[in-house]
Amino acid sequence: TDLVDKGELQGKRVFIRSDLNVPRDAEGNITEDTRIRASIPAIRDALKGGAAVMVTSHLGRPKEGEFTPEESLAPVAKRMSELLGQPVELKRDWIDGVDVQPGQVVLLENARFNKGEKKNSDELAKKMAALCDVYVNDAFGTAHRAEATTYGIARYAPVACAGPLLAAELDALTRAMTNPYRPMMAIVGGSKVSGKLEVLRKLADKVDSLIVGGGIANTFLLAAGYPVGKSLIEEDLVEEAKSIMAMMKYRKASVPLPVDVVCAKEFAASAPATVKKVSDVKPDDMILDIGPETAKLYASLIAKAGTVIWNGPVGVFEFDQFGGGTKAVAEAIAHSRAFSLAGGGDTLAAIAKYGIADKIGYISTGGGAFLEFLEGKTLPAVDILMQRANH
Numbered sequence: 001t002d003l004v005d006k007g008e009l010q011g012k013r014v015f016i017r018s019d020l021n022v023p024r025d026a027e028g029n030i031t032e033d034t035r036i037r038a039s040i041p042a043i044r045d046a047l048k049g050g051a052a053v054m055v056t057s058h059l060g061r062p063k064e065g066e067f068t069p070e071e072s073l074a075p076v077a078k079r080m081s082e083l084l085g086q087p088v089e090l091k092r093d094w095i096d097g098v099d100v101q102p103g104q105v106v107l108l109e110n111a112r113f114n115k116g117e118k119k120n121s122d123e124l125a126k127k128m129a130a131l132c133d134v135y136v137n138d139a140f141g142t143a144h145r146a147e148a149t150t151y152g153i154a155r156y157a158p159v160a161c162a163g164p165l166l167a168a169e170l171d172a173l174t175r176a177m178t179n180p181y182r183p184m185m186a187i188v189g190g191s192k193v194s195g196k197l198e199v200l201r202k203l204a205d206k207v208d209s210l211i212v213g214g215g216i217a218n219t220f221l222l223a224a225g226y227p228v229g230k231s232l233i234e235e236d237l238v239e240e241a242k243s244i245m246a247m248m249k250y251r252k253a254s255v256p257l258p259v260d261v262v263c264a265k266e267f268a269a270s271a272p273a274t275v276k277k278v279s280d281v282k283p284d285d286m287i288l289d290i291g292p293e294t295a296k297l298y299a300s301l302i303a304k305a306g307t308v309i310w311n312g313p314v315g316v317f318e319f320d321q322f323g324g325g326t327k328a329v330a331e332a333i334a335h336s337r338a339f340s341l342a343g344g345g346d347t348l349a350a351i352a353k354y355g356i357a358d359k360i361g362y363i364s365t366g367g368g369a370f371l372e373f374l375e376g377k378t379l380p381a382v383d384i385l386m387q388r389a390n391h
């Protein structure tokens with residue numbers, strides 16, 4: 001924005017790294033386009049400044065050095081063109097030169113089709129840097145990866161800076177984590193404790209209450225001595241769950257566990273759902289959601305919070321009979337006066353499903369990057385931009 005205001009983009013070649021890694025269905029159709037929509041302001045800014053605009057991203061995790069149609073950015077180019085209201089040409093081979101004029105936007109095909117992207121090959125990064133006058137990193141969702149388009153290029157491009165989305169994400173996350181309005185609450189759901197262990201530990205040291213959901217909650221219930229039947233759990237993390245609960249208790253903070261749950265005999269879209277007290281779960285039961293009493297309890301806590309950080313659903317909300325808990329949590333956040341911050345792919349899908357996007361304080365486009373920020377880790381793509389700014 002600064003460069004636009006100073007007229008420094010006029011006639012310049014601007015290379016924007018966005019995170020357009022969006023979820024797709026089996027036919028390759030985009031099922032959720034938040035990241036594409038979030039990439040538009042940076043592109044519009046560059047166009048307004050009079051630049052020739054190149055945009056790229058990774059999509060999925062293709063084998064490098066090959067073109068695979070399943071991971072092509074073609075559907076993204078189409079959606080981007082609709083959102084921008086101007087053509088967006090997809091450039092298949094772009095490493096050795098890109099033909100683009102001021103006022104035009106081209107999308108450079110999946111950055112991970114280039115050999116050396118993930119390993120941040122120096123040679124590749126230099127070639128990319130040679131394509132542009134200004135490099136803009138606007139890919140918060142990929143900020144935890146040090147790849148050629150997120151890291152190396154920032155070292156060699158004539159000018160390197162953060163785009164508006166990256167800047168806004170860092171601002172919102174920093175605001176929520178330093179000097180949060182209290183009580184501060186975190187809701188961490190999802191299937192596994194292992195994937196969220198570090199973030200759980202970090203939050204346990206900071207928040208006033210921690211709500212766990214999904215498979216994570218099952219492991220916590222087991223750690224608290226409840227029967228969990230054949231629910232998804234991680235036996236080897238029961239001790240970790242106990243230590244997190246002990247730490248919270250020591251700090252006089254709370255981990256309000258479910259008092260009732262929704263169970264089924266199998267994990268299936270058509271599986272009949274039964275509400276049970278947590279102490280009544282049978283050996284052949286699978287816990288697939290929180291129950292209505294728990295939903296009410298969590299909603300009342302959310303209503304009193306000053307800050308709510310939300311990552312991960314509390315039940316298998318893809319199946320409607322196990323979506324009541326996540327829906328109740330989503331609606332409570334939507335009605336709460338707390339500053340709410342939500343992030344992660346499943347969380348974005350739940351927000352979309354329950355139509356509450358405009359009621360969330362800030363929706364992060366980051367999944368892994370969002371978690372690493374909450375863990376207090378340095379994000380390499382941000383770090384390299386800081387290094388450039390300080391030299």
Ligand code: 3PG
Pocket residue numbers: 019021060061141142145366367368369
């Ligand atoms: C994400 O979706 O978290 C980012 O786009 C990063 O993708 P990756 O895990 O394949 O690097």
